[in-house]
Amino acid sequence: MTKNDLRNRARDLRLQGWTYDRIQAELGCSKSSISLWVRDLPKPAPRYSDEERLGLMNAGLARLRTAQDEERQETKRLARESVGALSDRELFLTGVALYWAEGTKDKSYSRRESLQLINSDPNVIALYLRWLDLLGVARERLRFRVSIHESADVAEAEGFWADLAGVDRAVFRRATLKRHNPGTSRKNVADAYRGCLVIYVTRSAELYRRMEGAWYGIVEAAGARD
Template sequence: MDDDARTRRSGVGGRPYPPELRTQAAQLRRSGAGSRQIAAELSVSRATVCRWFREDDVLPADLERHERGRRWAAEMAARRAEDPARSYPGHRRHDPELRETAAEMRRQGLPRAEIARELGIGLSTVARWFREDGVELGGAGLSGRAAAQAAARRTVDERWARQDAEQSRHAQTVGPLSARERLLIGAALYWAEGAKSKPWRRHHLVQFSNSDPAVVRFFLGCLQQLGIPRKDVVCRVQIHRTADAEAAEVWWRDQLGGDLVFHRTTLKRHEPKTSRYNTGDGYHGCLMITIHQSARLYRLLVGTWEGVAASVFSAPSPVV
């Protein structure tokens, strides 16, 4: 290729590069510099530098290393052709029995992720085995889409089981709570779910509402710890008019004990435009707890929460 042709082809967008720049790039390459380094030093693109080397047959200075890489690639290709059961180049070999075990588990309907976990191998390796051997998903009395759906359900059930077990481990680390800790948690619960005094409607009355019986039981325990007798606790079920109000009140009494005072149930008559999912036998509404003449109790709960919130802002930031 003559110098004029090189000059015409060396530029991008019509801008030619001087031939001296191309010669300098070749010299840097022969001295051992990489294409990225050369492109940055000469202020040209790496694609241009690589094209120059390709057109001029410029090879790196370390030809021995270059040849070793080419020999290694050829050797790996030959080994893959001779032994297709190998997992992948450079990694350990898997026993043929393991491959047969994976195929049998697959025919039983197990998903690939579960097979990989059970056998302690990579998911991509399992998928490649099945693809190369033509292993189809089987199952007792199931085939095709039904077997795939059953396998997917098993995978989801296993995932939920692992997550539930993790939650149980965290729950076991809590242990018994002190009176101070119960008060702090109860104050936080009240600030989240309780009625609050407003500038336009100032009142100090404890009213707490929630649909989780565990949360309600915890709050009632805090009230009992603070000396509030259960006979002073007034409960009222709040539930949608389409639900069974009497059954909901019976359910709440069973959850909290029969010694609580229940007032007449409040029926919600609104008709939201969105679809309601809190229906059926599992829907029991919310429980409103009211403590009359509870101004001091209100100030205790709200003041405790304000102290908790203030301690967060005054505490030093954690070191990450």
């Protein structure tokens, strides 16, 4: 195709509403040449209105987010299913690591050789209680208390945690109320907010020592101790 043929073809396509990119892909010539050949022709009317373009963009973003969420959920599902059943040993070590991350620990300046954990995640609480079951700790040795913002529904929160722990709400000690600070922008204000559950194990000095010893055993076995 001669240069004149390319020029004439480019003009025909431009009159049909083709963009520079489409003409370039069709004819294989540079955009600068196309611009020179068709610069006297009227610019094609937009294919979509501003509202339509916005709608198409939002629809595309929605599809992308859906695909990304499905990918995230699939990764989590495969990882969850790969765990399988836990042996008692695995549950014990998992509970030790959980407690060391979230529980109250003994300090040289503050002797606290007892098990006490506070957390707002129901799954963490459920796993901790299962760990205590493995250690042979009866529910009668546990003391429960809710720590929650004063604006929340304390009774509902205590009922939720009591059901999760399999105990009567009447055994709960008086809740610790966190005073409202107007200068703080709280994020935990949804209906699902139930504060934190505090679980204290009575007569647990020996259990605490076993837990701490096992924790450092894990660290040493992993070659992670200084």
